[in-house]
Amino acid sequence: MVYRTPPKVQERKDAKRRLVLDTAAKVFAERGYYNTKVTDILDKAGISTGSFYFYFNNKEELFEILYDEMIKTYLSVLQNAVDTMTTHAESIVKSISHAVTLSLQTFQKNKGLARIMLIGSVGLNPHFEKKRAADHQKISLVFEEIFRKLHQGKVISVPDARVAAILFTGSIFSIISNWLQEDKPVSLVKFIFPLIVYNLQALGIQCNEHEIQTIHNEIG
Amino acid sequence: MVYRTPPKVQERKDAKRRLVLDTAAKVFAERGYYNTKVTDILDKAGISTGSFYFYFNNKEELFEILYDEMIKTYLSVLQNAVDTMTTHAESIVKSISHAVTLSLQTFQKNKGLARIMLIGSVGLNPHFEKKRAADHQKISLVFEEIFRKLHQGKVISVPDARVAAILFTGSIFSIISNWLQEDKPVSLVKFIFPLIVYNLQALGIQCNEHEIQTIHNEIG
């Protein structure tokens, strides 16, 4: 006798929710959080205000969900790269190249979410600031752990694994921020190689450019 | 017959204007642009609405002035460091260490403005986005030019001077962003050494840590 939402209805609901999220991603990315009115999103999605508040509690929650999705996506991409790293430990160069390449590719594929993650979510409010800090730390920690191990194994040579991790992630984000600010739609791809080289050298990993180039070509 | 503002009055005006700017810097840094209401600033500064609009045209202008001040300050600090660089060309290590150290010291001294420059000014509106992009490019360009020369002289070894410059400035900003997000008030100083090492290695400059340490101690 218990009422259960029929699967078809549930599907429709999910689709609508998704539509709002996707539209919101575009609009937030274009105009930023505060310059985006809820109706801007809804008008574009063809959804009513009432409906919106059925699916989401408020504007901030909507944004947070988008942001969380992006972070989750990126973290899983990173984890993938890192898992490969520890598994095929044979080549650090390859592993690091992998991590960098996958990172840029992920953001390249989804410029809107890149914008939300790196620009749109800055300076919103104290709650979000904390969240951002925590997330950046989480990302940085992924590398910190690796770097710590590599440091013990004398594979890399840096004074401080944590700072190295911060700088490594920072380098990726710098490139993306820079790319997002560009007027013309350049490809992120061309930044991959110099970015890899910069970081490998920074970590004190001995390698010749030719080798990196080969690996880079393999991955791309 | 023409009235001339007496020096004393002018002084008071300058002081008041400064008071508003300084108070605004604090509040903007704490809460961000959109969460800062004009009255928040005025209440804290003990100034009337009318006075505010006598000194500034509107909230955005106030923010822009603060932002411009910070950028100007930082650019002149950089220029200083860079001028030293070309003069005492004997040691690249010293020069780069200098640039990094002065940068961090500048932001350390003025956390509020650092926050405004790196966090508060993100995602405000299209006008500001362009401004930010241009300013970051200006900063990056300072290093790009140096790196290009060093590259020609085979002093550094990087695939791309521009990308190297982006990453160099990015590394500094990453550290500062990270520091700004910290709950406890840590000192930026402890990041200087690893940051120098990371970048020197990244640029392919041969040097031993001991040498850097010595220079670092001299500068600090």
Place this chain on the structure above:
Amino acid sequence: MVYRTPPKVQERKDAKRRLVLDTAAKVFAERGYYNTKVTDILDKAGISTGSFYFYFNNKEELFEILYDEMIKTYLSVLQNAVDTMTTHAESIVKSISHAVTLSLQTFQKNKGLARIMLIGSVGLNPHFEKKRAADHQKISLVFEEIFRKLHQGKVISVPDARVAAILFTGSIFSIISNWLQEDKPVSLVKFIFPLIVYNLQALGIQCNEHEIQTIHNEIG
């Protein structure tokens, strides 16, 4: 699947919009444009600020709509009178009497809008000044065309049809302005007869008062 506003809702919307317009007409008429605050209207209509801006873009637009309505109403009344004129051309006296009578009756019926049209809309801003000038010309033109024909047919005798038209409309508006300024609520009706006589004589139309009186009684 497309939502259509149900008729009942639409009706309510229309009624609300009308309520705002009618209330605004009263308040504007009483206090003038600049002394009427938006809240004055809303309080009296028992409507929230939000609702107001749902129906109108701003205060000026609201006023302009009211003004336009009044002008439109008056112009159509005039056109009616004029159409009768050209049709029953037999008697000019009758036609002119008609035009005058209908004009005064229209304003009498709607004192508020008369006030808005003749008093409230004066000296608002350059945009409105132009509009007013154009509208007055439009009204005047209705008579100018008639007068020009009558002049050619030697039915009236005036040196200049355009000036005559200006004076004819001016005479109507003078009476109304005068009436609006009266403290006690006198009837406009008593002005109709002398107004007709004044203008008929001015136009050089031969007629005895008795005849006009008869026509006047018929129309009233």
Place this chain on the structure above:
Amino acid sequence: MVYRTPPKVQERKDAKRRLVLDTAAKVFAERGYYNTKVTDILDKAGISTGSFYFYFNNKEELFEILYDEMIKTYLSVLQNAVDTMTTHAESIVKSISHAVTLSLQTFQKNKGLARIMLIGSVGLNPHFEKKRAADHQKISLVFEEIFRKLHQGKVISVPDARVAAILFTGSIFSIISNWLQEDKPVSLVKFIFPLIVYNLQALGIQCNEHEIQTIHNEIG
């Protein structure tokens, strides 16, 4: 022992006051009462805010003084015309022509004040509305008295002397209002003749155009 403002000082004061008044007349005429800021006037006059409030109690008073001056000027012009009328009573035609001509000439000479009197002072606030009403009545009364006498003497033929007076003054003001609204700076002079004819005929005064023309030429 009593201090007396030296004459020279008094002169300077008067000049300054006059300067403010004249400047205000221009600015009010251009932009209207509510769109004129006190500082607009003062900037143009090169006078400080403080000084302004030494000479005038407030913005409204300033406007009122200007308005009163204009009305006074016009009333005295009218009185002049009317005095001639009663003295040289030989010709009504001449007298009326005189009144009309002098009226238009007065406004022509001082377009700014015309604007203030006829446009700028409309719809300001209840106080001013009353004042305007009273002033218009005063003007109208000047003619009403004449018309009443002329009516008794069977020189004019109108059903109602008061209404005739309203319409007579209204006709003058209509022409001026119309002229003020014109884009191009036309001369008011060309309206004098048709205006005289219209009103003479309206008053039922027998006369041929040629005679009026001659008088018109004499006066002009």
Place this chain on the structure above:
DNA sequence: GATGAATGAGATTTCATTCAT
């Protein structure tokens, strides 16, 4: 008398969210 810096009440408008249908 003169100056212009300072004041603050108050006006318009926005927009996230709620609610009746």
Place this chain on the structure above:
DNA sequence: AATGAATGAAATCTCATTCAT
């Protein structure tokens, strides 16, 4: 579930007037 009309707190900015120098 869905709709969009309704709400109202809150934010920015204006400008006549006052006041200290």
